[in-house]
Amino acid sequence: MSVSKAKNETDPTDPVSDVTWLQHNRIRLALHQLKEGRPRGHGNPLLILHGLGELTRLPADPWDHWSGPIWGLDLTGHGQSQVPKGGGYTAEVLMGDVDVALAHLGPVTLFGRGLGAYIALLVAGARPELVNGVVLTDGSGLTGGGEGPQSSTWYLPADADGRAPDPYALYELSNDVRPSDYAIGFLQLLLNGSELDVPLVVAAKNRPPWLAAVAKDPGVVCEGLPQAFERYNQS
Amino acid sequence: MTTSVRTFPGAKTPDRSWIVDSSGLSIAAYQWGSESGRPLLLAHGGFDFARTMDRFAPLLAAQGWKVIAWDHRGHGNSEHAALYSWDADIRDGVAVLDSVTTEAVPVVGHSKGGALALTLATIRPDRVSALVNLDGLPSHRTVPDIPDRERTRVMASDLTNRLDFRRRAHEGARKPGTIEELAARRKKMNPRLSDDWLEYLVTVGGSESDDGWRWNLDASMRFGGFGPFRPEWSLARMPGIAVPMLAMLGTEQEEMGWGTLPEDVEPWLPPGAKLMPLEGVGHFLHIEKPDLVANLILEFLA
Numbered sequence: 244m245s246v247s248k249a250k251n252e253t254d255p256t257d258p259v260s261d262v263t264w265l266q267h268n269r270i271r272l273a274l275h276q277l278k279e280g281r282p283r284g285h286g287n288p289l290l291i292l293h294g295l296g297e298l299t300r301l302p303a304d305p306w307d308h309w310s311g312p313i314w315g316l317d318l319t320g321h322g323q324s325q326v327p328k329g330g331g332y333t334a335e336v337l338m339g340d341v342d343v344a345l346a347h348l349g350p351v352t353l354f355g356r357g358l359g360a361y362i363a364l365l366v367a368g369a370r371p372e373l374v375n376g377v378v379l380t381d382g383s384g385l386t387g388g389g390e391g392p393q394s395s396t397w398y399l400p401a402d403a404d405g406r407a408p409d410p411y412a413l414y415e416l417s418n419d420v421r422p423s424d425y426a427i428g429f430l431q432l433l434l435n436g437s438e439l440d441v442p443l444v445v446a447a448k449n450r451p452p453w454l455a456a457v458a459k460d461p462g463v464v465c466e467g468l469p470q471a472f473e474r475y476n477q478s
Numbered sequence: 479m480t481t482s483v484r485t486f487p488g489a490k491t492p493d494r495s496w497i498v499d500s501s502g503l504s505i506a507a508y509q510w511g512s513e514s515g516r517p518l519l520l521a522h523g524g525f526d527f528a529r530t531m532d533r534f535a536p537l538l539a540a541q542g543w544k545v546i547a548w549d550h551r552g553h554g555n556s557e558h559a560a561l562y563s564w565d566a567d568i569r570d571g572v573a574v575l576d577s578v579t580t581e582a583v584p585v586v587g588h589s590k591g592g593a594l595a596l597t598l599a600t601i602r603p604d605r606v607s608a609l610v611n612l613d614g615l616p617s618h619r620t621v622p623d624i625p626d627r628e629r630t631r632v633m634a635s636d637l638t639n640r641l642d643f644r645r646r647a648h649e650g651a652r653k654p655g656t657i658e659e660l661a662a663r664r665k666k667m668n669p670r671l672s673d674d675w676l677e678y679l680v681t682v683g684g685s686e687s688d689d690g691w692r693w694n695l696d697a698s699m700r701f702g703g704f705g706p707f708r709p710e711w712s713l714a715r716m717p718g719i720a721v722p723m724l725a726m727l728g729t730e731q732e733e734m735g736w737g738t739l740p741e742d743v744e745p746w747l748p749p750g751a752k753l754m755p756l757e758g759v760g761h762f763l764h765i766e767k768p769d770l771v772a773n774l775i776l777e778f779l780a
Contacts, residue, residue, distance in 0.1 A: 268647040268698050269560040319560070328502035329551070329569065331561030335705050339644040346645050369637040392711045395601040399569060403501055411501075415565065425706040432634050 262323065267343040273323035274344055277301045278313040286311030286476055287375045290344060290351040292359025295384025295416050296408040298322050305472040306354060314351070316344045318362070320409030330403075330411025334358075334387075334419055338365040345373045352475045357382025358416055360447065361426075364457065367443065368429030371436030376475040377443045379454065380468065386451040388418040423456035434462040444471040484657070486678040488768070489532040493539075495555075498548070500573035506555035507548045507574045511539030517583045518779075519575055520547040521591025523614070523734070525667070525695060527554030529682040533675075534764040537772035538586075543779075546583075548574040550590075552696035554683060562699060564590075568598050575605060584608040584779055588764055589734065592725075593712050600715050610775050611725040613761050615716075616709030617738040640704055650697035654690035657681065664693075667734055670760040709736060716746040723751040724778045726771065728759040735761035752778070 263274040278301060280286060288311050293299050299315035299322050301307055317324035318337050341362055345351065352375045355363030360379035367374040396418070400410035433442050445458040445465045458465050466474075492508035499505075508528045518538060522530055528547035535545040549556035550567050559566070571594065575583065585606050587595035592614015599606040655663070661676035668676065684691045716723075725747075731737050740755045747753060754774065756763055764771045 266648050268644065269558070325560070327560035328557075329500055329559060329561075329566055331551075331559060331563040331566030333561075333563055333705055336561060339641060342641045343645060369634075369641055392714065395597060395715070397601050399501075405502075415563070420706050422706050428630070428633060431630055432637070435630065436634070 263347065265343050265347055267319070267340050270319050270325045270327060270340075272319070272325075272340055272343065273299075273317040274347065275299050275315045275317070276312060277315050278307070278309070280312035281310050288348055288351045289313045290341075290348065290353055291315040292341065292353065292355040292363050293318065293321065294357030294359055294382030296321070296413050297356065297383060302354065305469050309472070310476055311352075314344070314348060316341060317407075318359070318412075320412035321407050324407070326405050326407055326409045327411075330409070330415055332409075332412050332415040332419070334362060334365060334416070334421070337362045337416075338369060341366040342370060345370055349373065350375050353377045355379055355382075358384030358387075360385060361387060361421060361453065364426060364433075364443070365429050368432035368436075371433050371442065374433070374437070374442070376439055376441070376471075377433070378446055378468070378471045378475070379443070379457070380446045381449050384416055385447065385449055385454065387416070387421040387453070389420065390422050390452050392420060393418065421451070421453040423452050426453040427456055427460070430457050430460055430463070434460075441474065444474065446471050484678045484681045486533065486675055488536070489678060490536040491532065491682075492529070492535075492547075496577070498570075498574050498577045500551075500570040503551055503559055503570065504557040505548055505551065505570045505574060507546065507577060509547075509578075510535040510545040511543055513544065515539065515542050515544030517575075517579045517581070518543045518545050519571065519583050519585045519595075520545050521571060521585065521587035521594050522547065522550065522553070523589030523591050524550075525553070525699075525701065526588070526591075527683045527694070529554065530679060530765070532678075532682060534768045534772060537768055538775065541776050544578075546574065546578050552699050554694055558696035558698070564594060564597065567594055568601060571598065572602060572605065581605075582607040584610065586610040586612065586775060587614050588612040589614045589761065596712060596715050596719070599719050599721060603720060606721055608721050608779060609719060609723040610778065611723070612764055612771065613726060613728045613735060613738075615725060615727070615738045615743055616712045616736045617742040618709055618736075636704070640700065643700065647698040652692040652695065652697050654687070654692050657684075657691055660684060660691050660693060668762060670730070670732060671762060671765055675765065713743065713746040716743075716751070717748050719748040719751070722778070723748060724775070725751065725753050726763060726774070727753070727755045728761050728763045728766075729755050729757055730760040732760045 261276045265272045353363040367377045494509040551559040585595040592611035660680045
């Protein structure tokens, strides 16, 4: 991982946030600081993981009242992060994107939308010591490709022009297989490795099979966003 | 193309090599045999490269086939990619095939290449006229049968290890060495192959610089895929295959193989498919017994 920081002057659509550039193998990732924390170190940092095809942005209530600093990561092929050539996306490589951000930020609370919720579960299981709670919520790309292998499909985007969101990402990450027992494997790692009583909250209203299995686990709490906010803002 | 500084009996430099653009990624393609030959696509295995076919491919070419192979992304002389997946490999392979013909061709694949060929035949059946699978049928997990608690611990350390590696992957470079040292490293994964062959491979799959030879393989690739994919899902594709299929299995189990047994495969075979276990042969059956394997394929395609 290497880090460089610059006031974002390259993208006029994003004039407010500071961008820190992180390197994950061949991809340069954009980590946005969406809000500074209140002085004197109140509250955890929050890291927002966007949904499939989305831009990183400050969430609506209650998270915009989060007392710690708020960061957001553009996953590979999204936002200001680099778009690779010729696709080949997996959820596991995006887990690596987030882990590179954790190496830079240290412990954070993860707030994942859609695809970002699934990635948040994976990375929280892999790095429980760097995650102060995970909140999984609705958003694009929540379902993925289901429990088992689907019919084979052929896809070659005509519009892959290097601009984000990468059409390969849109396609491959809405078809990646997400078996429940695979998701539960990561949840078990999180429950075993976390010091929190409740390391994961399901706030999503939609529950594709992987998320229904996670939500049913006795170690997981299902509650609304305001409650999840209360739970982790001061922890 | 790398100039060979070693030779191996029967090994032949491809008659032609070219670069194919696959969605912006440069993929190295090769051909053994004459322009007028009938095209056949050959897919190498994981961590191999097209020129591991230097001994085997000419045997098919000598009988009138125009044998087309490519280096998978990150392998051989193909570009090192940011992302790797089997779906992406299949797209790269079809881009190579498109550069030669738009017709259906026989597809021969070894190991991972055999599994790719199987998927290709279900994704793009219009491009596959016959299927030959050389010890490329994943059938079950290679993880040993261990208690759940232990499995969780193994998964945790595997994950940490992989993510630690990814954090440093952009600094990665292959370790240099002499031809003999690189061959010895590869021997650990290919214990049944001869030193002479492995040393030859270094000279066609590696590059020499001031401090020695390095394999051309992308240093950011790790052995053993990680993810939700289950090997047995590959077998489930077989019953739907509509073209003639020949599958060979090496019965000597070794590191790079999937440990698949004939009885794992038989229930899934499509109608009319032939399964041939080769006794006393390991995973690299086309390297160990090139003439035998080539003759079986030529007979099957005749």
